[in-house]
Each structure stands twice: as structure tokens, then as C-alpha cells.
Amino acid sequence: MKLFRLDASITPGTSASAEIADLAEAGWTAANPGTTVTRRHLGTDALPGDAWTLAVTAGFTPEDDRTPAQRDALALGATLAAELQDADAAILAVPLYNYGVSQHFKTWADLVIAGAGATTPVLENTPTALVTTLGGGYGAGAPREGWDHSTPYLERVLGDIWRADLTVIKREFTLAATTPGMEGLRDIAKAHHDAALAAARDFGSRALAAS
Numbered sequence: 737m738k739l740f741r742l743d744a745s746i747t748p749g750t751s752a753s754a755e756i757a758d759l760a761e762a763g764w765t766a767a768n769p770g771t772t773v774t775r776r777h778l779g780t781d782a783l784p785g786d787a788w789t790l791a792v793t794a795g796f797t798p799e800d801d802r803t804p805a806q807r808d809a810l811a812l813g814a815t816l817a818a819e820l821q822d823a824d825a826a827i828l829a830v831p832l833y834n835y836g837v838s839q840h841f842k843t844w845a846d847l848v849i850a851g852a853g854a855t856t857p858v859l860e861n862t863p864t865a866l867v868t869t870l871g872g873g874y875g876a877g878a879p880r881e882g883w884d885h886s887t888p889y890l891e892r893v894l895g896d897i898w899r900a901d902l903t904v905i906k907r908e909f910t911l912a913a914t915t916p917g918m919e920g921l922r923d924i925a926k927a928h929h930d931a932a933l934a935a936a937r938d939f940g941s942r943a944l945a946a947s
């Protein structure tokens with residue numbers, strides 16, 4: 737079995753999303769000892785910021801006229817898309833930054849689409865865990881209800897465009913334990929943490945059903 741693992745935390749040493757994704761990965765690989773893992777860490781190894789422009793404009797340029805940089809960008813997009821298409825399962829750990837996804841994640845997703853084509857379901861029927869962590873909370877009744885513009889985007893891309901068999905594991909209030917003024921949210925934050933860890937264990941155990 738092949739597992740694809742993506743991380744996007746810019747603070748990997750203390751990453752809450754990685755903690756949850758690690759648990760899901762451990763469960764999956766324990767159930768399938770021969771599993772090989774392909775890793776992408778966008779927080780520590782960001783993709784070139786201009787690669788997407790180069791890949792897209794390469795598509796508008798006759799093949800013989802493409803620059804070496806355009807060819808490299810197209811090849812990178814194809815490589816990233818193939819990493820998903822080759823996977824039997826996928827785990828993506830994607831934090832909320834500034835009410836959206838990071839530029840690193842967006843560049844990666846845009847390059848996958850440039851490499852595979854806009855409507856190609858690169859994760860079709862692939863068991864996929866989207867782990868997302870948010871410092872605050874944006875659910876019903878919250879002062880900033882609806883300000884999480886990351887999770888809906890991720891669900892559209894992973895579930896609706898790439899057709900993954902998607903499990904969303906969302907942990908809100910990760911900053912409550914350490915941020916002054918959030919003390920009153922610590923109980924709900926712990927409940928979110930516990931629920932996310934349980935969901936990660938559940939995802940790992942799905943390997944038993946898949947194997």
C-alpha cells in the first residue's frame with residue numbers, strides 16, 4: 737500500500753495538525769506493515785512561488801517555444817499530481833492561517849490542478865483524512881462565525897474536484913490553552929482535541945477494512 741502524507745504547518749516543532757495526522761498515519765501503517773509513505777512538507781519545503789504561473793503559461797505556449805523554467809514547472813505539476821494518483825490513502829494536515837489556507841498549500845493545490853487538469857479526480861475513491869487545526873472557533877454562534885474560509889475550500893478541492901473518499905478531522909481552539917483571554921474556552925478546546933484524536937484513530941483503523 738502507498739500512503740501520501742502532506743503537512744503544511746509553518747511551526748512543525750509544535751504542530752497540532754501533525755499530532756493528529758501522526759496518529760492517523762500510525763494506525764494506517766500499523767494495519768498495513770508494508771505501507772510506503774510519500775511525504776510533502778509545505779511548511780518546511782515550500783514549492784517555488786512562481787511555479788504555478790510558469791506551469792499555466794506553459795500550457796498557453798507552443799511546446800517548442802516553452803522556456804526551461806516553464807518545462808520544469810509543468811514537470812513539477814505532473815509529479816505532484818502523480819503522488820496523489822499513485823496513493824491508496826492520503827492524510828493531509830492543513831492549518832488555518834489568516835482565515836484561509838496558506839500560500840504554500842494554495843501553490844501546491846494549484847500546481848496539482850495544472851499538472852493533472854482542472855477536472856481530473858486525482859484522489860478518486862481514495863480514503864483521505866483532511867486534518868485541519870484552527871486557533872479559534874468559527875462555528876454557529878461564534879462572534880466570527882463563517883470566517884473559516886479554509887475548510888470549505890479544502891472540501892471543494894479534495895472532495896468535489898479530486899473525488900476523495902474524504903474524512904474531515906477538524907480541531908478548533910488550539911490556541912485556547914496558551915492565549916490570554918481564551919481561558920473560558922479551554923473545556924471546549926479539550927473536547928475538540930479529544931474528538932480529533934479519536935477521529936484520527938478511527939481513520940487509522942479503516943486500513944483494516946481496506947486491506
Ligand SMILES: Cc1cc2nc3c(=O)[nH]c(=O)nc-3n(C[C@H](O)[C@H](O)[C@H](O)COP(=O)(O)O)c2cc1C
Pocket residue numbers: 745746747748750751752753754831832833834835836869870871872873910911
Ligand atoms: C501566521 C498565523 C496565522 C494564523 N491565523 C489564524 C486565523 O486566521 N484564525 C485562527 O483561528 N487561527 C489562526 N492561527 C492559529 C493556527 O490556526 C493554529 O495555531 C493551528 O493550531 C496551527 O496549526 P499547527 O499547530 O499544526 O501549526 C494562525 C497562526 C499563525 C502562525
